[in-house]
Amino acid sequence: MNASDKVIGRLSHYRLLLSKLESQGKTFVFSRELAIMADGTSAQVRRDLMVTGYEGNPKQGYNVSDLLDELNKFFNFSRGVNAVLIGTGSLGRALLSYFMPKKSRYNIMAAFDSELSKTGRIIAGTRCCHINELEFELKSLGSVVAILTLPAEAAQTMATRLTNCGIKGILNFAPVRLRVPDDVYVENIDVTMSLEKVAFFANQKSEDREKEV
Amino acid sequence: MNASDKVIGRLSHYRLLLSKLESQGKTFVFSRELAIMADGTSAQVRRDLMVTGYEGNPKQGYNVSDLLDELNKFFNFSRGVNAVLIGTGSLGRALLSYFMPKKSRYNIMAAFDSELSKTGRIIAGTRCCHINELEFELKSLGSVVAILTLPAEAAQTMATRLTNCGIKGILNFAPVRLRVPDDVYVENIDVTMSLEKVAFFANQKSEDREKEV
DNA sequence: AGTTAGCTGTTACAAATTTCACAGCGTTAA
DNA sequence: TTAACGCTGTGAAATTTGTAACAGCTAACT
Incomplete structure (x- = not known):
């Protein structure tokens, strides 16, 4: 199995989202819902989840607890991260x-x-x-x-x-x-570096706005 | 001009590298040298620098101070980042x-x-x-x-x-x-999330190593 | 002045990543 | 039981990102 850097990052994010959902008592979730929370697309969520091997249900979506377990297994963090x-x-x-x-x-x-x-x-x-x-x-x-x-x-x-x-x-x-x-x-x-990126694009967005007017 | 997120990130990094080089008294630098410091390839450095419009010299490379000025102008940080x-x-x-x-x-x-x-x-x-x-x-x-x-x-x-x-x-x-x-x-x-990524790949690399043996 | 070596700028190509689109399936409702 | 709906899984297309390759140029050397 070889998953890219980016996919792993998003899977980690889904893991966090799922643990939130679980604590909120939600039992099933659709790829579209995860996508909105993760600021992505539903297709991307489904594709990312492919690498874990977990399969959802066409009618109900993903079982929150099961998928969370699967991700924890995938990340192999049973004993935590040291x-x-x-x-x-x-x-x-x-x-x-x-x-x-x-x-x-x-x-x-x-x-x-x-x-x-x-x-x-x-x-x-x-x-x-x-x-x-x-x-x-x-x-x-x-x-x-x-x-x-x-x-x-x-x-x-x-x-x-x-x-x-x-x-x-x-x-x-x-x-x-x-x-x-x-x-x-x-x-x-x-x-x-991140701050400079933010400053650069903030500048750019301000300028774009001015041009439009 | 539209530069991607990633290009801007790398330009910011080059800016940092150039300011280090300048303070070390280096006057010219090749794309290859910047690439090594930034952990990229020389082609990528040259490609990235295209968006700033600054042009290097085929024999000496880039003038450190001039390119640094150009990047500062590009980022438009004359009055700093607030x-x-x-x-x-x-x-x-x-x-x-x-x-x-x-x-x-x-x-x-x-x-x-x-x-x-x-x-x-x-x-x-x-x-x-x-x-x-x-x-x-x-x-x-x-x-x-x-x-x-x-x-x-x-x-x-x-x-x-x-x-x-x-x-x-x-x-x-x-x-x-x-x-x-x-x-x-x-x-x-x-x-x-970053820590989880590191832990995941560290795990994977350890396992790969074990398989090779 | 002419030649050479080696780097740049840029185009063409390749790889990675994302999105599209749809067959197939499971649940629900009649 | 059957039909219908709408979501999943996934191959294929599209887009983005990175790499290779090479023409053209500039300094240095003869």
């Missing part, structure tokens, strides 16, 4: 509170920082270790993904260290494209 | 420090929150107003984009309020697809 976070600057700390350990399926097992003043503490329920202990800690943690919230200059070095430890997935907030082996997946979130 | 931020939770505050007012070209003019306890203060150099003052404040601020860092439940209501005020661009961190008029651009950053 991660480590590197860099406890303001963004790193914000993510630690965001994924605060409790009912969430996302567990940040440990945070790391190079500044001694920040280590040895608990931040938002997560223990913060010195970066020197990275390799040692990762050995006992097993399979995890890494969240990189550190300055651009330090990101590549850290990515290399992480891949050397066998890390296969990195969520990178540093505005740098990381060079990693083929068997490692990197997802970039570049807030500045 | 934004307001809605929601001063942990993520909102992290972004306020990230875009801390100083040499940055990104100015968060004001932050808003519905909790009275958080308003009337200065957070990371940005004054925080009560959400009731949104419409009033926006009038005096002129053209800005909005950054939404608030709970999913509140996002749609706020998006509607913002578009009613004439906002044309929204950077949305809430895990909801916003319904806005056609002349408003929305860029979504969904950290949870």
Whole structure:
């Protein structure tokens, strides 16, 4: 099975929508309804769901709970998602509170920082270790993904260290494209770039409006 | 001129790379070099740069400063990017420090929150107003984009309020697809979805590796 | 001045992604 | 039981996005 990046992103979104619907007590949902919530088309929803193998019912649509189970199986998150976070600057700390350990399926097992003043503490329920202990800690943690919230200059070095430890997935907030082996997946979130995109298109839309008048 | 979302994103990235190169004293750069830094191909770089109209030199490549100027002109950020931020939770505050007012070209003019306890203060150099003052404040601020860092439940209501005020661009961190008029651009950053993508592909890559053996 | 090497700009091609369209099916209603 | 409706699953078309290839040019060298 090979699904593209985009399909996986949307499936994750459908998963979220379905869990909302389930908690609202809805038992069946049509592709069209999901499409509206996900800002897509019904054909796209159906096509995306094909990769999971789950089949809907021509009259009732999709069974919310069953499809949700199927997606959870598909994502294979039975034991939740385990991660480590590197860099406890303001963004790193914000993510630690965001994924605060409790009912969430996302567990940040440990945070790391190079500044001694920040280590040895608990931040938002997560223990913060010195970066020197990275390799040692990762050995006992097993399979995890890494969240990189550190300055651009330090990101590549850290990515290399992480891949050397066998890390296969990195969520990178540093505005740098990381060079990693083929068997490692990197997802970039570049807030500045996104903001510039928004500003650009906002500008453009304003200008379009002016022209029309 | 109509450039796609993706092209604009990459141009923004080139802009960042060029400003780094300029500060390093590099005067000329080849499409191939930019491609390596941006994790793309040289053809794509050249193709992307076509939309700006700037032309390079077949022997020396692109003049770093000139191309940077051209891109700044293209993005029309001469007076910087002005934004307001809605929601001063942990993520909102992290972004306020990230875009801390100083040499940055990104100015968060004001932050808003519905909790009275958080308003009337200065957070990371940005004054925080009560959400009731949104419409009033926006009038005096002129053209800005909005950054939404608030709970999913509140996002749609706020998006509607913002578009009613004439906002044309929204950077949305809430895990909801916003319904806005056609002349408003929305860029979504969904950290949870991105993390799930990373976890999924990391899983897959690990499995692929096991099969090969 | 003429030649050469190698990069750019751009067109043509290829791949990926989305949308269309419709056969087939399951439920409902008569 | 049968008929009808309307949704799903999916092959095929359309669109979008990325890649390849090459003519043309410019600096450097003879």
